[in-house]
Amino acid sequence: MYAFDYQRPTSRDAAKSAAAGADARYLAGGQSLIQAMRLRLSQSERLVDLGAIADLKTIKADASGVTIGAMATHASVASNADVKRIAPAIAELAGGIGDPMVRNMGTIGGSIANADPAACYPAGVLAFNATIHTDRRTIAADDFFTGLWETALQPGELITAVTFPAAQKAAYVKYRQPASRFALIGVCVAQTAGGVRVGVTGAKGRAFRATEIENALAKSFTPGAAKAVKMPTGGINADLHGSAEYRAAMISVIASRAVAAALAR
Ligand SMILES: Cc1cc2nc3c(=O)[nH]c(=O)nc-3n(C[C@H](O)[C@H](O)[C@H](O)COP(=O)(O)OP(=O)(O)OC[C@H]3O[C@@H](n4cnc5c(N)ncnc54)[C@H](O)[C@@H]3O)c2cc1C
Missing domain, CATH: 3.30.43.10 (Uridine Diphospho-n-acetylenolpyruvylglucosamine Reductase, domain 2)
Structure with missing residues (x-):
């Protein structure tokens, strides 16, 4: 060091x-x-x-949804009553990150600023069409993740909170990389007032929306509709854990499981 x-x-x-x-x-x-x-x-x-700034840790609910302070840990998001009520898929997502030590130390602000291509939160942020608040502006989910460990943040820009609007039905399902517990493929599906959104992590250099699956789910919000989509392999990662063809196929499979989980809620 x-x-x-x-x-x-x-x-x-x-x-x-x-x-x-x-x-x-x-x-x-x-x-x-x-x-x-x-x-x-x-x-x-x-x-x-940032650990001594108390107002970065608050979680509060209002008409826009639930706003989670940047320094809220994964454990506090997973157990918070407002998150569980308004965006239960996000509580479950946070509860599935890493292990207890990671969940008690890691934060939502750190996770999205870091923009690891296999991190869980980016899929949730994209699917829920969340808003990222900084000390300078608000950033729409679709504009935030710009590349491999790259975001729209400018030097010195501080994430202060993330707002998740309520979804009618939503779920996050992760196919874990067993050693790291990051997502080999993670998919968050959310049926929102603005339509169906599908956020995918682990498959490319950055989290992205699977518009092919969104279009299929807009016609029929069923596991079968998601599973029937053949995702293109362009830009999909290939490594010792899986080929691009395998990962592309798994996006549809994991999306179908997320739809089933959302419908069962
Ligand atoms: C063993 C292990 C397993 C893990 N498994 C998973 C997993 O399954 N899923 C998953 O999603 N993640 C996983 N992680 C990552 C974990 O979620 C981290 O908490 C997260 O990546 C970083 O959050 P942090 O709060 O620790 O940030 P830090 O490590 O402190 O910071 C990360 C980056 O964000 C910047 N930053 C932090 N806060 C802000 C802010 N408010 N504004 C602007 N920039 C900021 C920092 O400057 C730094 O560049 C795992 C980590 C470990 C060690």
Whole structure:
């Protein structure tokens, strides 16, 4: 690990000041960043720890849905009564991330800022058409994930919260990579006021919407309709865990299981 300066501010403004004018990074749960630093894959002059900013941890419900503070841990999202009531699929998604230590340390803000191509939250954010709030603006889900570990965030931009609108029916199903517990393929299906949306993770360099399955589910919201879709293999990952053809086929299979889970809720 390279040497770095460490600051732990107690307000958003102090965090932004600490991050300004330096090669700084925010530190949330440290479940991705600290590993990358220990492996010397990431280097920063300064870490600005967000853990003492209480108002980044709140979860509240209102007419727009449920708004989850960036520093809410996966465990707190999984057990929160408002998330379970308004977006139970997101509570289940959070409860299936990693292991207890990861769930008690890792945060929603850190997960989506990190934009790991196999992370669970990005599929949920896309399917629910969530809104990402930062210290500067709001970002629509469709504009947020821009590439492999790349997002629309600008240097120093702080995610403050994520709003998930209520869905009529939704579920997230993950086909786990057994060693890491990340998604080999993860699919979140949500029937929303704006139509059916399907977010996929683990299959490409970034999470994406499976519009082919969305179109099929708009006509018939059934497991069979999802399973019948033959997903194109263009841009799909191929590695020792599975070929592009296998992963493409699994997107439809996992989507069909997500539809079945959503209908059973
Ligand atoms: C063993 C293991 C298993 C895991 N399994 C899964 C899994 O099954 N599914 C899954 O989705 N994830 C999994 N993860 C990843 C886990 O969810 C992490 O919590 C997540 O990737 C990063 O969140 P964090 O809060 O730890 O962020 P950190 O590691 O602290 O930060 C990650 C990045 O986000 C930036 N950042 C953090 N907060 C903000 C903010 N508010 N605004 C702007 N930038 C910010 C940081 O600067 C850094 O670049 C696993 C991790 C481990 C170690």
